[in-house]
Amino acid sequence: MKNIAESALNVRGQTQYIDDLPEPAGCLQAAVRLSDSAHGRIIAIKTDKALALDPSVQVITGKDVPGVNQIGFNKPDEPLLPEHEWEYWGQPVALVLAKNRETARAAAKLVEIEGEELPVVTDPREAARNSDFILPSRTIQCGDTEEAFKHCAYVIEGRVESGGQEHVYLETQGAMAEVREGGKVFVISSTQGPSGVQRAIAQSLGLPMNMVEVEARRLGGAFGGKEDQAATWASLAALGAWISKKPVKLYLNRHEDMRATGKRHPYSSDFKIGAAQDGTILAFEADYYQNSGSTCDLSPAILARTVLHATGAYKIPNVRVTGYMCKTNLPSFTAFRGFGAPQAFFVIESAIDALSQASGIPVVEIQKKNLYREGDSTYFGMEMERVRAHEAFDRLLEKTQWHSLQAEISDFNHKSRTVKKGAAIIPVCFGISFTKLPMNQAGALVHVYVDGSVLVSTGAIEMGQQVSRKIATVVSETLGVPLENIRVERTTTLTVANTVPTAASTGSDLNGMAARIACLEIKKRLAGKAGELLGASPEVVRFENGMIFKNDEKTELSWKDLIVKANEARIDLSAHGFYATPDLFYDMKAERGKPFAYHVYGAAAVVATVDTMRGTYDLESVSIVHDIGHSLDISVDRGQIEGALAQGLGWSLLEDLRFGTDGKPMSDTLSTYKVPDISFMPRTMDIEFLPEIENPATPFNSKAVGEPPLQYGIAGYFAILNALRAANPAGKTFYSIPLTPEKAAGFLDGAEV
């Protein structure tokens, strides 16, 4: 079942991303003047030097924004271009247009920002001490932790740090905008959320949304980075087009993109874990200091996912977790695959590691003992159904022959002098749905043309997750029409309105369901006509592989003939489908409810080696047992798991996002910020899928796959930590991501890290 059309364009180099599209006649190129310190008050923005560079140069500042100079929708704290204050190093302060990109960039450099420096805060704990929060904190509580700690055989406290992560979507952010006849604004944006972009443009230009059309084609990667944050660049391009009355393209280069855009939130957290003598976890407390950066952006939704994944894959009876959104003078941290959950998983797994160190009970034993079971309810009161935590974990233990593997490793470590080995497991239980409840909806528009070909438009943006392929599969199976007759179109706000961003792993769940609903509607109409033609009741009519069946017998009537006849009979061959995930509810006051449609389960084991001479490491193998439900496309799902694993390993070990204490970005190029390359990845990646299972919330019992496997990377951290311990049993344990070679060598040398 291979629909290679899309990928065939890719391999031939024919796919057009923003910068590959032909430019409309007279198109101007835009560049941004980014701030070059982290916090300051604007006194004046001087443009004369820039304007003198070339007659084509125009400079646009916040004062020129015709509508509301504000694109923050969760909290109005994000002017499109600041008029009073800049709040991070790399913030766009002015937009520059010119005849070509070189001139625009050169002119942007000449724009002078005259201002007064203001104090800079980069550390979330410092912001917390100053009570500088984006929004009030959020606490979820269950049972009585204080009381429970009193009865624990072990109570351990600790601190956990996790760094930010740059998306490094290979295609940087960009947009092309044009004002068409009647003042209608048309924008092509590299975004995961065209409707959000449309809203931001409309608001900043002072237009109703029906005057703004946003189109998103294929993105060269996004991973959350183009969810909220594409709006800035699209709105700036639109602003430029509006003011200059010429088409405008704004395409960031890598350096600008790495400076100006948000990344995964760094967290600094404290935990306290308590357990009985046998390793049963009785109580868990955590305080998460989320480094939110300079604006609200998606921070509250991300923090929600953190506090809703605080106990990882484990049932813990007494819980108190609090999350703080700390405002700092760094780029506004934003969505990144995993969306606040990886940070929470790292804290609970660190707590378990610390518990194991203190109690001597092996980590895997503690993990296994405390996994969620069928019928458990979470600390926020959600009853867990079709729980597969044990199934995945046990299968992984069996598959890796965990106990003999442990023996082999200790044998190896005994014999080997300069190479030490370590292994670790992480179980994952990941809730699927947007944590912001109203976002769990999707629309789709399906047309069947008279030749029988089918066109599907949804809100799902294609960005490498191959969601088009999955939706095509859903449509093909629903209509009983071969895949080659189906085409999934790019998303535009004209065809499907008010879409939610393609995010939270829900792209194919929500949009697939909406497309399926539209197809079922068309099919119902067609079944009536087919019944009439075949002299049968519509109930016994079935569609399969382009042919119509009656009472399970193939008839002479083909899909194509039926469509012609239906069209002649003036039957509507188009339908709009709408889906809203049922049964979700959440009481924000009580912090109780069912925020997720279902959970995805899985477990991963990583084996790694440490070179004790150089303090470097290699990932040897990864084994994964993953719950995919019924896979809509195995090769797509495998690609998602491997890709998420790479990003998880990168975040855990390699990707070292740095800022100076003055807020200066220190890792803003691909030479200073390293992401996994082919040889960084383990030589063996063995992925096994759990048997199929019922999952009513999705098309054909499939399961979302984008984010859950990212947490598998965390096992890489613990595998290496264990190998380091084998090399230096006296090393001082730390829980700090990423575990760079520098930290590894520090552990070996007994240094503070």
Added chain:
Amino acid sequence: MNAKTNQGIMVNGQWRVPALSFGSPLLDFIRKEVGLTGTKEGCREGDCGACAVLMGEKLSDGTIRYRAIPSCISALGDFEGKHLITIEGLTADSKEGLTPVMRAFLDENASQCGFCTPGFIIALTAWLAEPRTLDIAGAITAVDGNLCRCTGYGSIRRAAEKLCRDFADLPLDPKKRLAALVEREVLPKSVLAFLDGVGSMQNSPATAGIKPAESAVLIAGGTDYYVRNPYPTQQFSPVLLRTLGHLSEIREIQDQFGHHVSIGSAVTIHDFFTSKLVQQAVPGIETYETQFASTLIRNIATIGGNIANASPVGDVTAMLMGLGALLCIGVPEDSSKQEARVVPIEKFFLGYKKIDLQPQEAILAVRLSLDNAPAHPLLFSFEKIAKRKKLDIAAVNTAISFKIENGHFTSVRISAGGVAPTPILLEKTAQLLEGKLCNRCDAKGLAELAQQVSAAAESEVKPISDVRGSADYRKRMTGRLVLAHFARLFAKDGITEELFP
């Protein structure tokens, strides 16, 4: 390009004379001028591989070879008379519009968002074209300069494995191999046209011998220059070292009377490591090639550029310093053939990014001694530490070389990078080792000596902190890496057991 140009570049099937100035990055020519947008810009700093294209060229021995290069940091003028194949050009003659490499990517679903895909396909096509036996390790090295953020590389590896199997029988003769690849639609027929036509072509391009403006910037591979200056203007008019065709000394590796090997400063990193002469001078040096940058970069970056760039962590510079290389410095355009001055490499660096070079002067060649008698062979080791093992700039690097004569360490040289404003020699540390007894039967004694040398190295350096590592880390790593030299060079003598009991 400019008036100096006569012949142009063969882009896919067609010769073209560029309108853009010859100092423009090649990528801009491909995307903006020719309008081929399959070649992507992912970083403009050589670190992602999305801009890779195939370059065909004729070598001085007459063979034609195709290699993948990063177009974002290459000077357009360097491609005069060469054949460029972009992703679009690969399928020019394919019936299905797909090459076998593309087909393998489709079969393994190795293209997700697709932005990186053209670069990977170019890199793997170049790998197939290289006249070597195929194996997966080779394929992985071929794409060590290509980033993919979507796939996690599993599917790309599987596609490469498939290619290993399907193309196991490719001929090893360069010409036959290219013909076979054209036959099997991996490469377009324009390769044959280039093979035939290029023979009559003048080898030294027209830019040769023209005296540039005094202030002109010198560019060799461009891999440092364009990273610092990614947007040159159309007025930018550099001297392209490689096009100074009349100066074979600059471009070739030559045996000088069996006394030393002279390595032209414009020799690429790849050609340096794979040169038989260099390997003869420094046994085992080829094993360190893949620690330097990536295949793409090694294909264009030069030896002279690495030295003249004066980065404190230049890898080849650290090696050459550890080897006691001599630099021949002169004015490349000077036809009076004035004698070049010869400067020991460690004397060349005067301060942070300050070098002993007069205006108009350039490094012409690098000399390594060939005095490498079997009785007392040269022992050499190089170590580098970085966040990522491949394609990353070192936090610290070091090289050591010495001989064992009459059971004693002699001619000891130890270099270190990333620990001072310039690459340095650890002279005190070397002195400590010089003349010491080297009893290969006494592992314990060797280990003790290694520990002493390592501690001396650690205390001899005074690094600073930056994004690649803290001062303390760099100091400790200097010691660790020096120890690693010993562990490598005396592994057979049981030193590891003594060092790590």
